Amino acid sequence: MKKNVRKDEIRNIAKRLFIENGVKATSVNEIVKEAGIAKGTFYIYYNCKDELIDEVFNEISIDFIKHMFVDIEHKNNVPKDEAVDHIVDRAVEGFEKNREFLEIMKNDISNNKEFKYKRNFIEQFKHKFESSVNISINEGVLDSDVTLYIIVDMFIGACYNAIILGTPYTIGEVKKNLKGIIHKVLK
Amino acid sequence: MKKNVRKDEIRNIAKRLFIENGVKATSVNEIVKEAGIAKGTFYIYYNCKDELIDEVFNEISIDFIKHMFVDIEHKNNVPKDEAVDHIVDRAVEGFEKNREFLEIMKNDISNNKEFKYKRNFIEQFKHKFESSVNISINEGVLDSDVTLYIIVDMFIGACYNAIILGTPYTIGEVKKNLKGIIHKVLK
Structure with a gap:
């Protein structure tokens, strides 16, 4: 349950950043910074940026x-x-x-x-x-x-x-x- | 006669640079450098880069x-x-x-x-x-x-x-x- 909530949060933040700044200009670093999570946590949910896109x-x-x-x-x-x-x-x-x-x-x-x-x-x-x-x-x-x-x-x-x-x-x-x-x- | 020859030269150089490096990456500065002409001379023939493109x-x-x-x-x-x-x-x-x-x-x-x-x-x-x-x-x-x-x-x-x-x-x-x-x- 908790896992899905956090995954949804990452996806929602990414969606907003993609729309605001474009997909190419949005880095995984920015996404994890906005989400307030460690980079390692991101890679628990997604293998790479492309999977998130x-x-x-x-x-x-x-x-x-x-x-x-x-x-x-x-x-x-x-x-x-x-x-x-x-x-x-x-x-x-x-x-x-x-x-x-x-x-x-x-x-x-x-x-x-x-x-x-x-x-x-x-x-x-x-x-x-x-x-x-x-x-x-x-x-x-x-x-x-x-x-x-x-x-x-x-x-x-x-x-x-x-x-x-x-x-x-x-x-x-x-x-x-x-x-x-x-x-x-x-x- | 001379005028057309030079205009053709500029166009041929631009064509080669566009194909080699892309249109956006090719500046008027580079074109005039390759052509061995002053920037002012370029603007005798073309009003702007877009016209040349x-x-x-x-x-x-x-x-x-x-x-x-x-x-x-x-x-x-x-x-x-x-x-x-x-x-x-x-x-x-x-x-x-x-x-x-x-x-x-x-x-x-x-x-x-x-x-x-x-x-x-x-x-x-x-x-x-x-x-x-x-x-x-x-x-x-x-x-x-x-x-x-x-x-x-x-x-x-x-x-x-x-x-x-x-x-x-x-x-x-x-x-x-x-x-x-x-x-x-x-x-």
């Missing part, structure tokens, strides 16, 4: 997926294009509210080594999408998870350019075109 | 487009999907041979402010594609240039992950799925 991002991803599927996740016959539009709207709204999150997703993570959270995200997303829309994505809709992965990265990149850099197109234009692309890919 | 990238883009359209650019009835496959193969081959170029396209440029070379790239690409395949992209094929822009960024990002990071999928898998996505988007 993975857990923090997994937590953020779960919240983000919940946010995207609000209103449709307990239905099971949502028309495919309607579900896509809903999810794109909610995802963009989520990124607009959490610019820091979008920024670290884009810069600190996707440019880096592979993290498990991304695979979990894709698994969970697929599961929720399939149950809301009542289809099987891998049967004739998408070639494979590789396509889903590429689409997720495309989505993050396009939102980053529009929301964070504000160039060359507005988020309104980007949103409309992302919907169009995804409708076609899911045909 | 734009010219260098424009030059690289033109070469890259030429490479992508080899064998099909003088035809004018290439089937759409066949043209896409050809262009994807050639682009991936180009990135594999010029990893540094892919790296700076991904990191130093797309994360940055807007550069004109990207719009030129899209314009030229559209022009060559339309004349090889003999269609008009904006008439019913793509919603708008925004879609083309998003697809170009998606392409660079996916190639970067596979070729430079080697994760989570191989370039072979990514190439196959990129073709699938683009076929669908161009339907």
